[in-house]
Amino acid sequence: xxxxxxxxxxxxxxxxxxxxxxxxxxxxxxxxxxxxxxxxxxxxxxxxxxxxxxxxxxxxxxxxxxxxxxxxxxxxxxxxxxxxxxxxxxxxxxxxxxxxxxxxxxxxxxxxxxxxxxxxxxxxxxxxxxxxxxxxxxxxxxxxxxxxxxxxxxxxxxxxxxxxxxxxxxxxxxxxxxxxxxxxxxxxxxxxxxxxxxxxxxxxxxxxxxxxxxxxxxxxxxxxxxxxxxxxxxxxxxxxxxxxxxxxxxxxxxxxxxxxxxxxxxxxxxxxxxxxxxxxxxxxxxxxxxxxxxxxxx
RNA sequence: GGAGGGGUAGCGAAGAGGCUAAACGCGGCUGACUGUAAAUCAGCUCCCAACGGGUUCGGCAGUUCGAAUCUGCCCCCCUCCA
Numbered sequence: 001x002x003x004x005x006x007x008x009x010x011x012x013x014x015x016x017x018x019x020x021x022x023x024x025x026x027x028x029x030x031x032x033x034x035x036x037x038x039x040x041x042x043x044x045x046x047x048x049x050x051x052x053x054x055x056x057x058x059x060x061x062x063x064x065x066x067x068x069x070x071x072x073x074x075x076x077x078x079x080x081x082x083x084x085x086x087x088x089x090x091x092x093x094x095x096x097x098x099x100x101x102x103x104x105x106x107x108x109x110x111x112x113x114x115x116x117x118x119x120x121x122x123x124x125x126x127x128x129x130x131x132x133x134x135x136x137x138x139x140x141x142x143x144x145x146x147x148x149x150x151x152x153x154x155x156x157x158x159x160x161x162x163x164x165x166x167x168x169x170x171x172x173x174x175x176x177x178x179x180x181x182x183x184x185x186x187x188x189x190x191x192x193x194x195x196x197x198x199x200x201x202x203x204x205x206x207x208x209x210x211x212x213x214x215x216x217x218x219x220x221x222x223x224x225x226x227x228x229x230x231x232x233x234x235x236x237x238x239x240x241x242x243x244x245x246x247x248x249x250x251x252x253x254x255x256x257x258x259x260x261x262x263x264x265x266x267x268x269x270x271x272x273x274x275x276x277x278x279x280x281x282x283x284x285x286x287x288x289x290x291x292x293x294x295x296x297x298x
Numbered sequence: 299g300g301a302g303g304g305g306u307a308g309c310g311a312a313g314a315g316g317c318u319a320a321a322c323g324c325g326g327c328u329g330a331c332u333g334u335a336a337a338u339c340a341g342c343u344c345c346c347a348a349c350g351g352g353u354u355c356g357g358c359a360g361u362u363c364g365a366a367u368c369u370g371c372c373c374c375c376c377u378c379c380a
Contacts, residue, residue, distance in 0.1 A: 011336075034336085035335065035336065036336055070334075071334080072335095073332075073333050073334095073335075074332095074333050076333095077333090099336080101331085102331070102332075102335050102337095103335075105331095105332085106333090109332090112332080113332075113333060116333070145331070146330090146331090147330080148339095149339060150330090150331095150338060150340080151338080152334085152337080152338050153331080153339075156333075159333095160332095160333090171332075175332085228337095231335095231336070232336050233336045234336075236336085257325080259336080260326095262336055264326095264327080264328085265329095265335090265337095268328075268329060268330080268331090272331090273330095
């Protein structure tokens with residue numbers, strides 16, 4: 001089995017820098033496990049590695065989409081797995097670095113996605129109650145994990161059933177829920193309070209570095225706040241400002257808050273969805289990685 | 299000094315005698331997660347040895363079977379007049 005190292009953790013803990021350090025130490029290449037840094041032009045707000053950082057290690061899956069483009073787990077899974085194969089074939093270590101939990105899990109674990117075309121909107125006019133009842137007929141087991149208020153998931157589960165004549169719960173039941181690689185997942189963490197402090201500082205720095213101008217230029221290119229890429233934290237909050245409904249300072253405070261909440265959700269996902277180890281101390285993490293890499297060698 | 303308005307849980311803000319440990323919002327915490335995931339959604343949030351108990355609505359003293367809600371005094375805050 002191919003070895004894959006993954007570095008995960010909440011936003012602003014320092015994954016980017018650590019990833020580069022590891023790529024250099026182990027002769028690896030970085031696969032970005034991030035759903036926003038794929039967009040060209042979303043640099044500052046997505047905390048994309050700088051030009052300088054990009055030059056210090058080979059990075060994959062960054063700047064691969066136009067801001068008007070769409071992206072999904074399935075695409076990430078395909079691309080990331082191809083990167084893993086190619087990097088391994090070169091005799092180098094693939095290192096996934098990122099904070100998008102679902103993407104990383106889908107690439108590493110035996111998740112199965114089918115080829116699908118455009119999403120249809122046939123359920124748009126249904127109430128949640130109606131969707132719930134429909135799903136109860138088609139895939140009742142899926143309801144164990146989907147709350148009636150979670151409209152998006154209800155519709156998705158129904159769409160899956162329509163397209164494959166098989167419920168999402170059945171598809172999941174056919175999987176083993178195990179990684180398909182020999183992988184080591186390292187979670188980088190720090191005290192909550194310190195993390196929140198780092199988030200605040202980073203947001204302030206983004207503003208200084210010209211986040212507003214970045215958004216301006218995206219809008220000028222024809223990107224709108226309704227586009228997928230603009231759902232990102234650090235971008236969507238400025239819609240209210242641009243429409244005059246909030247002051248700049250209020251929007252900046254929103255970005256900080258959304259980032260904090262996001263960091264918490266990331267913790268929850270990684271902690272409960274992945275088999276992994278947390279490290280506050282990078283040196284200890286490196287020791288663990290050393291041991292893992294040497295495992296099986298004579 | 300005078301006239302009004304006000305002090306409610308971390309914050310904002312309802313409530314105006316029992317149905318109130320106190321609506322709602324925010325913030326915070328916890329969790330779910332298989333195709334927009336930086337998304338979407340759920341629960342908890344006065345204290346405790348907790349299907350029960352203990353303390354609350356500026357303070358103290360009253361009225362009442364019963365008070366955050368009524369009365370008196372006191373302390374703070376805001377606006378206006380001097």
